[in-house]
Amino acid sequence: MKLNVPTEGGSDTSDVENSCLVRLVDTSLKNFEKYKDSVIDLNKYADELLNNRLTHFGEYSLDCTKATFDAIGLEFRHTGPFPRATEERIACPMFSVNARGPVDYSVEDSVDAVSKPRLREFFPEVWLFDHIRLDQAGQYATQLTAPDSITSWEFTALCFTKDLGLWMPPRLEPEAITVSLPFFVEFTPPVKAKRQEVLHLPVSVFMLSANGGADKKACYEVLVSVSVDPKDWQLIGTSEFSTCLCQGDPKTTFTLTLKPQKLGRLNVTAEAVAKSESAMCSKGPVSSQQKASVTDAVRRSVLIVPEGVEAETNVGGVLCLSNGGMPLTEVMKLDLPDRIVEGSLRSYVSVSGNVLGKALKNLDNLVRLPTGCGEQNMVKVAPSVYVLKYLVAATDLHEAETKKLAQTAINYIGSGYTNQLNYRHDNGSFSTFGQSHGVGSTWLTAFVFGVFSEAERLLQAKALNKLQTANTDFYPTLLTAFEFLGAVQRRDGCFTEYGRVFQSGLHVADGSPKAKLLKDLLLTSYVLSALVDAPVALKESKSKPCLLDTMEAYNVTEIPLRALAKVAYALRRLPGLRELIEQREFVYRELANRASEKKSRSGALRWWNDENAAYPASEVETTAYAY
Template identity: 30%
Template sequence: MIRTYFPETWIWELAPVGESGRAEVHGSAPDTITEWNAGAFCMGPSGFGISPPTSLRAFQPFFVELTLPYSVVRGESFTLKASVFNYLKHCIKVQTTLLPSQELELEPCADCQYSSCLCAEESKTFYWNLKASNLGEVNVTVKTEALDTQDLCNNEFPIVPKQGRSDTVVKPLLVQPGGVLEEKSHSSLLCCQAGEEHPKTEEISLKVPENILKDSERAYATVLGDLMGTAMQNLDRLLAMPYGCGEQNMVLFAPNIFILEYLTKTHQLTPEIQSKAKRFLESGYQRQLTYKRNDGSYSAFGQSDKEGNTWLTAFVEKSFNKARPYIFIDESHLSHSFSLLKKIRNKNGCFRSVGRLFNNAMKGGIDDETSLSAYVTMALLEVGVSVQDPVVADAVSCLRKAAKDVSSVYTQALLAYTFTLSNDTELREMLLAKLEEKAKGSYTALPYWYRAPSAEVELTSYVLLALLSGPNKDLGKASEIVNWLSKQQNPYGGFSSTQDTVVALQALAEYAEATFSDKGDVTVTVTSKTGFHQQFHVDQTNRLLLQKASLPDIPGEYSLSATGSGCVYVQTVLRYNIPPPRSDATFSVRVETEPDKCPQDPLKVLKLSVTAQ
C-alpha cells in the first residue's frame, strides 16, 4: 500500500437535505492513521439543528510514520525519522528502506541497522541523515515490509501478514534556498481603445545581483481585468484577521471596508467574500472596544494608557461609521467618541493633540496642529457630520486661516481633500494648483513629491480623493495619478507601509468605482527576445480571475503589449535570495543554572540566569 494523502481536515462541505430528512455524503478516507471526528448541523425554515458527534477510525495493524521538518535549507543536514508500529498479535521482522532520490543526498552511516524484530504492540524508529540538493518540493519515500524469514524473534518465528505486508509513505519536503528573500515588482495599468493603430506597450527588465544564491531566482507575470484585483486575490492578507494593540487592529480593520464598498458598488460582491469579511470586521470591532477608554477615546492599550489619542479616536470614529452597512455598530460608541473629540479643541477651533501613539508611522505625515485638525475634520465629514455642525464649522474656519501659510506638501494634500468635502472650492483649487506646481514633471511623467516613499503614496492618494470627490470628477488627471499609484503596489495589493496602504486603497476603490465598466475585451501578450511568448485574454467573464505565467529568462528583457478595448492590470514579480548582510555588531550570551548540576532528587525550582552583553 502506498499512502500519499494526509490532510488535517477531511470533509467540510454543504449537503442538501430533501423531504426525506436524510442525506448521504460519499468519500474515501485519507491515508492518515488516525480517528476522524465528525459533526453536522442543519438550517431550515423551522429552525437550527445539531447532530451528535460520531467518529471513524482509520487504522491498519502494521504501518510506518514519518517525522520530518516542514522545510529545510538547501545543503542543510537534517534527520529523517521513520517509526514502524506493529499492532498484530505476533512478532514480525521488518525491513525499512529509504527509496533513493536525485534531490536528496544520503550521508553514510556505518553502524545504522534498518531491519528489526517487532513483537506485538512494539515500535521501532529508524534514522537517516540527509541533505537536500534541489530547491522546491521534494518527495521523501520510505517503505517498510514484513520479511519472510526463519530467524527467531523473541523465541518465536515471525509471521508475514496476509494483508498489508508492506506500507509505503510519500511525504513532501519544502527545500528553500536560505539567505534573505528579495522581492521586486513592476505594475502597470494598461488601457486600450478600440480602433487604436498601435498597441499599448511596456518594456520590463529583470535583473538580479551577482551575489544571488544559486537557482533562487524566479519570476512571474500576472494579468487581471480589475484595478482592485490584486487586493481581492490576496484577501487573506488584506482581509487579515485583526489583532494586536488598538493601533494595529484598526490598520488591519479599515482595508476590509474599502474592498467591501468597491465590490458592493460594482455588484461584484460574492456571498463567500461577504461572509468572510463580515466575520473579520465583527472580530476587529469587538477587539477594538477593548481599547476604548471611559471618556470615549481610544489608545494603544486602552485603560492602561494615561490618556487616549486624538488621531486614533478619529480613525476609529471614521472606520466604525463606514463599517455600519456591513456589521452592527453600537451607536452609543460613535456618539461617545464624537463627544470626546468636541472636548479636545483649542480656542481657535482646531483640534488638540492628546495622547501618544505606540507606532507613529501609522498616522502617516500627521505631525502638527493643522494636519491633525485636517485629518479629524476630514474623518467627521466623511461619515456625514454636517459642515454646519459647530464642531466642524469651527475646525474648517481654523483650517481656512492656516491654509495659505502651509508649506508642508503632505498637509496641503490633506487640506485639499478636506476642503473638497467641506465645499470650499476656492481653497481646494488653490491647494491643488500648488501641488501641481510642486510635482516633479507632469502627471503623465509620474508625479513625484519630495517625501519618503510611503508619504509619497499617502499624499498622492489624498490628491486623488480630492479630484474624485469634487463637484466635477477630473478623471483625466485622476487616471494619470492612478497609473502612478498602481506602479507602487506590492505583489499583494498593498503599499510600502500601513497608513499609506489604508489611504491608497480607499482612493483606488473610489476611482475603480467611478470608472467601472461591465464591458471590455483585452488581449495581453508577453514576449522575450529568446522566443518566450505568452498570451492572456481578459473580458467580463474572467475580469477577476488571476492569470499567471512563469517567466523563464532571468536575467532577461520582456515586452508587454495590450490590444482591444478596456483596461488591464499587469504585474511582474521577481524574487531571489541573497546571503544575509554581514553585521559587525558583536555580543555574548551566558546562560547559568543554579544548581549547576542536576541532583539525584527531583527539583521543584530551577533558577536560570541569562546574561547578554
C-alpha cells in the first residue's frame, strides 16, 4: 500500500508534521444501510502472527517424518500393507533419525502429503485504521498481512498538510485491495439465532481459474466436512459432502442443517479438500499414485439466544445506614414468572449513592442540539436547562465526564437561545414560525420565559465558574416577554391564547363552555407556574378570580387527570394565595384518590395511570406534575 501526498515546490516538508488518517474497510459492509466500523483487535492479530510463525529446524532435532510434518502444519497419511518389510516406525524420507538436514533417502509407493490448512477465523470489519506520518517526500508505504476474509477492502485517507490543509486524495493506489484464494470454502451463518431453531446453513466451495481461461481445465474431487461440538449442536442429516469441481466453474453449494443446543457463541468449522487425478472426475486412466492438492478451513461463530419472549422483573429499595456504620443486610425476593426458559435467567445488581439511582443514568441522551421551529427548539432546549440544574445541585463538576456534559448543556442553551430569537415578534411574544406567520402564542411565550429565566439563574452559579459560559444577556428578551404576558391577561385574571399552539396539552376536544373554562384553567395555571420566579412578578391577586371562578364552575372530579396534575403543580408553586387554600386541598385530595399504589420493600410506590394517555411517557409527565 502506497500513499503520495503532493507538496508545492520549494516547501520544506521535513519541518512540517504532515500526517494522514488511513483506513481499510470491508466493502461488503456497504450492503447495510447502517453499520459500525469495529477497530481491529491488535492483541488477537498479534496472537495469529505468533501461531503462524515459521518453524526453525535448528531449534531441536526432528526424529521422524510425522514429527516433521506436524511441526510445519502438514498432515502425513500412509496406507498399508507396504510392498516390503519396514521397521516399526514411520519412515523418514526428509530427515535421517539423528541428522538435522535432508538426506538422499525415500520410501517406495508412498503418497504425497496433504497440506493441513491454516484455520481461517479472523474476520474484522476494519483491517486498518491508523494515524500515519509522511516522510520528507510526502509519501508513506507499508506492508500489511491480510485478514482471513475473502473480500475486497476499500482504502480511504484524510491528510493534514502545510500546503494543502485538510486534504483527501482524489485517487489512491490501490483504491481497493482484493483478498482471495485459488480454492476456498465459505459460509456465512446468521449473526443471531434462537436455541432449538433449525438452521439451514449454505456451505459453498470455490475453485478459481488459474490459467486465465485456457481450454484445458484441471478438475478436482472436492470433499467438504463440517465439524461441530456435539454438546453445542445437533446435526440433522449429513455433515460430509463431495463433488467434482473444475477450475473456473461456478461455486458449488451444499446445505448443512443444524439445531443449536446451548446458549452463547457456538462455533462451526468447515474444511474442504481438493484432490487431483481422482476417478470421480477423470475421464481417462488414473495414476496409481493419487495426489492430494489443496485444502482450506474456516470457522465462524453464531450467537445463540434463549427461545421465548424476554421478560424483566425489578425489585429495589433504599438502604439507610446507621450513624455507627454497622453492616446492613437486606434480602430482596424476586417474583419470577412461572415458565422460565432454561439457561436464560440473568440478574444484575446496581447500587448507587444517589437516591434517584438509575433513573438519572444516561443523562447525556437528554442533552440535544436545539433545532427546528419555535416549539421544537424549546422542546430540545428545556432538557439541557434541567439537566444542568441537576448537575449543579447534586454532582461533582470536577469529574471529567460530568464536566463535559455540563459544558455541552451550556453550549446548547446558548445555541437554543440564539435560534429562538428567530421566532420572536416585535411585541415580545414568540410563535412557532415567527413574525411572518400569525400572532404570538401565550403558551409558547410563557414556555420561553420560564426556561430561560431558569437558565439565567443557573449560568450565574458559582459551580460553573470554571466552565466556559456564553456572555448572553437574557434580560431584554425576558422583560418584553413578561410585558406581553401581562397584556394578554384579562380582567377576570385568566390568560388568553391568541396564537396557534401545536405541541402543548392545551388542545380541548370541543368548544363547549366547560371546555373553554378548562382551557382557561390550564393556560392560567401554566403561565403562573412559569412566572412564579419572575424578576418583576405579575400580581398574583389578579389571577385569583380566574382560578376561583373556573374551579367553582368545573367540578374537580370531572377535570382530566393530566389537567388536574398541572393545576395542582401551579397551586403548589403559588403558596401565597391564601384564598385558594380550600380549592388546593380539593385538588390534592382528588389527585390522591386517582393515584395507583403498589407495596414495596422501600414503602408504597405511587404513580398516576392515565387511561386516556396516548403514550406511556405522558404518564411519567403526569406523575412528575402530581408530585
